Amino acid sequence: SAKDAGRCGYAFYREELTSVAFERVLLESSMRHGLDRQEFVLNYQPQIDMRTGKIHGVEVLVRWEHPDMGLLGPMKFIPAAEELGLIIPLGEWILRTALSRAKAWCEQGHHCGVISVNASAVELQQRNYADRVIAVLDEIGFDPKFFELEVTEGLFLGEFELAAKSLRRLQDYGVAIAIDDFGTGYSSLSYLKRLPIDRLKIDRSFVQDIPGDENDVAITRAVISMAASLQLKVTAEGVETEVQRDFLLGEGCDIAQGYLFARPMPEQEFLFWLENHTPLADNS
Ligand code: C2E
Ligand code: MG
Ligand code: MG
Numbered sequence: 001s002a003k004d005a006g007r008c009g010y011a012f013y014r015e016e017l018t019s020v021a022f023e024r025v026l027l028e029s030s031m032r033h034g035l036d037r038q039e040f041v042l043n044y045q046p047q048i049d050m051r052t053g054k055i056h057g058v059e060v061l062v063r064w065e066h067p068d069m070g071l072l073g074p075m076k077f078i079p080a081a082e083e084l085g086l087i088i089p090l091g092e093w094i095l096r097t098a099l100s101r102a103k104a105w106c107e108q109g110h111h112c113g114v115i116s117v118n119a120s121a122v123e124l125q126q127r128n129y130a131d132r133v134i135a136v137l138d139e140i141g142f143d144p145k146f147f148e149l150e151v152t153e154g155l156f157l158g159e160f161e162l163a164a165k166s167l168r169r170l171q172d173y174g175v176a177i178a179i180d181d182f183g184t185g186y187s188s189l190s191y192l193k194r195l196p197i198d199r200l201k202i203d204r205s206f207v208q209d210i211p212g213d214e215n216d217v218a219i220t221r222a223v224i225s226m227a228a229s230l231q232l233k234v235t236a237e238g239v240e241t242e243v244q245r246d247f248l249l250g251e252g253c254d255i256a257q258g259y260l261f262a263r264p265m266p267e268q269e270f271l272f273w274l275e276n277h278t279p280l281a282d283n284s
């Protein structure tokens with residue numbers, strides 16, 4: 001009968017709701033414990049000046065060594081951390097850890113240039129975000145000139161002016177601002193004028209098929225020349241082949257990141273790489 005169906009429907013709905021809520025609680029507590037138990041780890045990927053082959057900087061990329069699920073990449077847990085609000089303590093841990101490690105390397109004589117940290121759009125919706133970042137820089141005694149924040153166009157889904165204000169404050173303090181995954185988000189180009197931006201990172205999806213794909217070639221060229229006209233610096237993401245490197249260099253893009261040069265590495269491996277990396281013979 002209709003009544004039975006209704007009852008069944010209701011029972012089914014309630015059960016599903018409960019299990020989703022339950023999974024959320026599990027994930028939340030497992031993430032909180034993960035933070036307490038130091039299960040999150042940072043990897044470091046060099047950014048290379050292709051003209052000289054020397055290191056320009058390093059991007060910090062988080063992973064989760066989950067006790068049951070093994071090593072998890074950020075796409076597996078960052079969205080949940082954003083939804084649960086846990087990106088705030090996680091983001092702060094990432095920032096503090098990255099800057100203190102980089103400071104220690106520098107004191108040991110390892111120079112890695114600019115350290116780039118990804119900031120979630122959710123973090124940028126925090127009213128005191130800039131103050132908190134500045135407090136961490138001060139606490140560690142880290143020169144903001146060697147620090148860059150990577151933000152995505154996801155920023156525009158939230159309160160734009162709030163995020164823009166934080167970014168302006170950080171830039172005034174000496175921090176560089178990079179737009180990550182440039183060209184893939186929801187935004188109009190007008191924000192390039194309205195935001196304090198130092199650098200565009202050309203998304204890997206455009207770099208992947210150059211120089212074979214005419215559209216990607218055209219887009220990449222356009223981004224590089226637009227960046228030059230707006231006096232923005234530019235980095236290419238996901239450079240995997242020499243052909244891509246040569247094309248980008250030819251177009252005037254000098255900084256790149258990708259498997260051609262190095263993968264993201266745990267700290268010890270990264271420091272070993274740094275020690276043993278030899279820039280191009282003809283330029284160094
Ligand atoms: P992203 O910031 O655009 O980082 C670059 C991603 O491209 C990294 O993936 C990196 O491992 C990958 N990659 C680098 N070179 C190559 C290449 O040559 N080929 C290919 N196929 N991939 C390459 P990963 O580490 O999985 O990070 C994915 C995304 O997760 C990041 O994209 C970023 O949006 C987010 N993420 C990573 N770490 C953090 C973090 O500490 N905080 C926040 N909020 N987000 C993070
Ligand atoms: Mg990034
Ligand atoms: Mg990116």
Ligand code: MG
Nearest residue numbers: 180181203204
């Ligand atoms: Mg990306």
